Amino acid sequence: MVSKNTPIIIIGAGAFGLSTALHLVRSGYSNITVFEKDDQIPPVYSAANDLNKIVRAEYEDQFYTDLAIEAVQAWKTPLFAPHFHQTGFLHCVSGNAPDKAKDTLKRFQDASNNHPYLKPHVVPLNGKHDIRQLFWQCNGQVPGWKGYMNRFDGYAHSANALAAVHRETQASGVRFFLGEHGTISRIVYKDGKCTGVRTKSGKFHAAELVIVAAGAAAAKLVPEVGSQVVAKSWSIAHVHLTDEETSALRGIPVTYARDLGFFFEPDPKTNLLKLCPMGGGYINTDTKTGVSHAPESLETSAFMPHEDELRVRRLLAHTLPKLANRPLVRKSLCWFADTKDSDFIIDYVPNTASSVVLLSGDSGHGFKMFPIVGDWVRVLLEAPDKKQAIARWRWKESNAKEEKENWGGDVSWRLGESRELKDILPGKTKL
Ligand SMILES: Cc1cc2nc3c(=O)[nH]c(=O)nc-3n(C[C@H](O)[C@H](O)[C@H](O)COP(=O)(O)OP(=O)(O)OC[C@H]3O[C@@H](n4cnc5c(N)ncnc54)[C@H](O)[C@@H]3O)c2cc1C
The missing domain is CATH 3.50.50.60 (FAD/NAD(P)-binding domain)
Structure with a gap:
């Protein structure tokens, strides 16, 4: 003690x-x-x-689901409540999603439906009509989108x-x-x-x-x-909206197609709509030790890989097509401990x-x-x-030497393989 x-x-x-x-x-x-x-x-x-970060309660693993439900209760207490927005979580796959993404989505959906506390908040979604019932601003064709909305979730x-x-x-x-x-x-x-x-x-x-x-x-x-612990990163980027566009998108759910990435309701102070393509992530392995570290300088991470940009633009084209070709600003790789x-x-x-x-x-x-x-x-x-x-x-x-190289590929809820930062730095990618 x-x-x-x-x-x-x-x-x-x-x-x-x-x-x-x-x-x-x-x-x-x-x-x-x-x-x-x-x-x-x-x-x-x-x-x-x-x-913003997604606050979703459902996990494939009930251990974390129960903790996340407890966390959502705590998000509603006075210190945290001003920063929590229970907008709902619209969680889908697009028509072209690979089987891995469809299977993962199904496990998340089952986890929500099978949890007595979450079940009343869950609405199945089967295509454009269902999605527009809950996200009327979505005027894209959402081709082949299927999944569910969990109104218990949101973002912080x-x-x-x-x-x-x-x-x-x-x-x-x-x-x-x-x-x-x-x-x-x-x-x-x-x-x-x-x-x-x-x-x-x-x-x-x-x-x-x-x-x-x-x-x-x-x-x-x-x-x-x-x-x-492997230092790993995902990229993020933002679209800068006008006051009117921000206002029109007020209250939209966190919208996630597992094969394309996700976005949030725009931030009313900055008018920024944040996009994240997720995927297997990027690592920066020291070849001598086999251990990945985040790069020392933030400038090294100030970009979004081309393949990620294509995915988030596709996500916008499916949902909010007016924004699909807008400039992306405040791009960066964001490092976490995997x-x-x-x-x-x-x-x-x-x-x-x-x-x-x-x-x-x-x-x-x-x-x-x-x-x-x-x-x-x-x-x-x-x-x-x-x-x-x-x-x-x-x-x-x-033992770093004995570990398998591709951690990202092993984790069910991540799509795609981890890649080395040195291979995706601007100027290194084959477009
Ligand atoms: C792109 C992206 C999207 C994410 N989305 C979500 C999401 O939607 N939902 C969700 O729940 N989570 C999400 N996460 C994860 C979430 O951000 C992390 O789980 C959380 O930030 C981890 O907190 P931490 O304190 O361990 O690390 P951090 O928040 O990174 O904090 C570590 C701190 O340690 C400091 N530090 C490091 N070295 C030293 C040193 N030598 N001396 C002093 N200080 C030091 C750093 O400056 C930093 O401030 C996301 C992460 C990323 C990268």
């Missing part, structure tokens, strides 16, 4: 780190310091520093939610170090136990417990994690005498859990046997 006045350091003020700070401070932990390498929160390096304004939790935790006494003073260059150990962290600016900060919530950068601070089985990792790092916790492996589906993820860390810290009770969230030994 960790006592309430233990000096605790959290590395990373993204979704998992901020949620942990919130739950720990709310539970009476009184000596918490958060280190973040960006000089602002929401940090530009956080995968959650984004206009993720950057604003991060900012709100930052304000709340700071007001509750959590200390924050940002920028050069907040960038952790390494965790410091003595006799197999962590004694604190050293920042890029050279300063040592003592702590009895360090929680690493560094997202895609986990393997840089905890190299022992090996290929358990695991082979899409399970999170919330556990003590072995051989650290329970002085370092790794909180990672969000696998691209972690933001919806933002209001509750920190509580899972509290439960681990308060476990009398210092063991992660949930087996699937435990540390797993790994």
Whole structure:
């Protein structure tokens, strides 16, 4: 058990780190310091520093469905409610979708229909007529689209939610170090136990417990994690609308064709409609170690691969054809921490005498859990046997050389194979 006045350091003020700070401070932990390498929160390096993220409750796996339902309840509490929009989730495949996408969709639909809590919110969709009943602005032909709408789901304004939790935790006494003073260059150990962290600016900060919530950068601070965590990215881009266009699309559901990608209702402040093609994602493997890391500079990631652009334009042509040929702005690859089985990792790092916790492996589906993820860390810290009770969230030994190369291909809910960043950088692709 960790006592309430233990000096605790959290590395990373993204979704998992901020949620942990919130739950720990709310539970009476009184000596918490958060280190973040960006000089602002929401940090530009956080995968959650984004206009929006899907909050959908249904998973193929009931374990996560139940957690997501709990998270949606928490999204409706005062701190989180201003950032949650229950617009519904229109989840389909287009007529040309490969079988893998159709099979995955069917499993999601079955999961929604078979869950007593979700079932009343689910409406089957079979083609244009059904879709327009729920999304009247959709004036494309939606060729062959089939699937369902789940009205229980929606999205969260993720950057604003991060900012709100930052304000709340700071007001509750959590200390924050940002920028050069907040960038952790390494965790410091003595006799197999962590004694604190050293920042890029050279300063040592003592702590009895360090929680690493560094997202895609986990393997840089905890190299022992090996290929358990793979830095992976998906691309996003936006269409800049007029005030009238934004207003006309107010309240549309999150619209997802598994084979083409998804978009959200436009953001009323910026008039940006965000698009994400998903797919198998992009990795950046160090050939010496077999471990993928996010590139150091954000500029390297400031583009959308050509194949992704074609997919999101097709998505718009099917649904909102007026927008299909508009310029795409604010393009980027967004990096997250992937695991082979899409399970999170919330556990003590072995051989650290329970002085370092790794909180990672969000696998691209972690933001919806933002209001509750920190509580899972509290439960681990308060476990009398210092063991992660949930087996699937435990540390797993790994050997990069023995791992299969294509993780993305193994995960049922991702379509397509992972590709190396070096092969898709602008100028490298064969158009
Ligand atoms: C394109 C895309 C779409 C997504 N869509 C969804 C979705 O629809 N629904 C959903 O639920 N989830 C979604 N996700 C996943 C979601 O964004 C992540 O699950 C979530 O952001 C993970 O939180 P995290 O705290 O682990 O990492 P992050 O939010 O990335 O935060 C990590 C933080 O650690 C900091 N850091 C790293 N190294 C250091 C260091 N050395 N010193 C100090 N600070 C450091 C970084 O600057 C960063 O702020 C998506 C992800 C991507 C990439």
